[in-house]
Amino acid sequence: MGTTIFSQINHARTADEVCAQIETLILEGVLRVGDKLPGERDLSEQLGISRPILREALKDLEARELLVTRHGGGTFVADVIGDVFSKTMLELIADHPKATSDYLEYRREVEAIAAAYAARRATDDDRALLTEIILRMEEAHKKEDFRDEAAIDVEFHQAICEAAHNLILLHTLRSCYRLLTNGTFFSRSLVYRAPGARTLLLKQHRAIYEAIMEADPEAAAAAAAAHMEFVEESKREAEKVGAWQTVSKLRRQMRNAD
Template identity: 65%
Template sequence: MSSTPIFARIQSTRTASDIVRQIETLILEGVLRVGDRLPGERDLSVQFDVSRPILRSALKTLEAKGLLTTRHGGGTFVADVIGEVFSKPMMELISSHRKAAADYLEYRREIESIAADYAAQRATEDDRLLLRRIMTAMEEAYETDDFKREAELDVELHNAIGECAHNIILLHTLRSCYRLLADDVFYNRTVIYGFPGARAKLLAQHRAIFDAIMASDPAGARTAVRQHIDFIEQAQREAARSNAWQDVSRLRRNQRESDIK
């Protein structure tokens, strides 16, 4: 959690329902994300300027609604309000079928184009500051060959763009979409990173999306997203073809070696 308070003092009636509404809004707007830990009871009651019994009542209501959860060992956290888009058996089923991967990228191409378009129109100065920090961190990860951090920031940048679109439904739709991206359900990012020049191209594509949003260029942002997804599609196809070649070559070598013996 940020050290800067995000909870506002309750101005009027100071009831539990006032706290409930404020926290619900913070979750809905994406300020509070899945797994975020709320401040301790003492700090939270000071920030809201309410008594602890009122605060406890509000937290209990939010927990009953499935928006907050208390973990063993202490602490109140934002619950998994996104949930599973697909059940585990379904994820395993679709991840093994090529058409599902193609459909996923087709979906991302369209939905992310809209998000980038809106972000270019609606991003605030705070949004731009966040995007700039993520982009800078991504470039640093690239320069230091920190593949794991680079992959994490890839997802974080796309998430942030969804937030900058300032559309609640789009925000949560994209978050569920990127959960699959983070888990490498539809394609193995490591394989794409291993493709000659792929990391540099991906970085340039992310920079192009970023630059268009920062320039308030909706059309440019849409184009940059489409080029990014097109590249992923192409790299995925070529990686699959290369793997198929290797499989055939291995079988051929094994067969020839047995003949030679």
């Protein structure tokens, strides 16, 4: 890790203190799933502890499934988020369209709360990160890079829930975004590839961003809710057009056969 996020332990140099610091970094979302910890020598120096104490702490965290060690590859943050639903439930969801509508309805409400909190609580570093992300989003939009734009979309929403500084919101929404990126509920290409949708989505993201920058929780919540309503409506329209195209193609095939 290029940036030092660990602080020296100046009192009671024990494995428990090391565990507590790493636990907090994971809980606050500073250390994310898959992040690699510095090597043993570097980490012990950053924490100001002996390597035996560090080994004891890492062993304890690994036993509690917060960290995972890959032979010859280092130590990483384990998948502490996990899946919201079991494999069986995911299969049921995939077969029932109502689940997608409920997912988007849930996100509409929760995203609005997260945006409002972010407008109230965002720090200078939070705002700087959001600014960096929105600029990259605009650059991807100019290049008409759908994949990059969609990936930055999720990153933008994750940064907002981090700026909300609410641990439950943070990890709940991260689970929701995982389901989105995995395509559990719907393909985002349905929305992004609809005529004019990319430009409208960018405008909506900037509205959320500007409300947070201006510390206006009401405007931020309204912008986030409007954005999710647009996503839901765009998805419905895209699926409707897709169904029409399927029927039209079948009709044409039948006429040609005659």
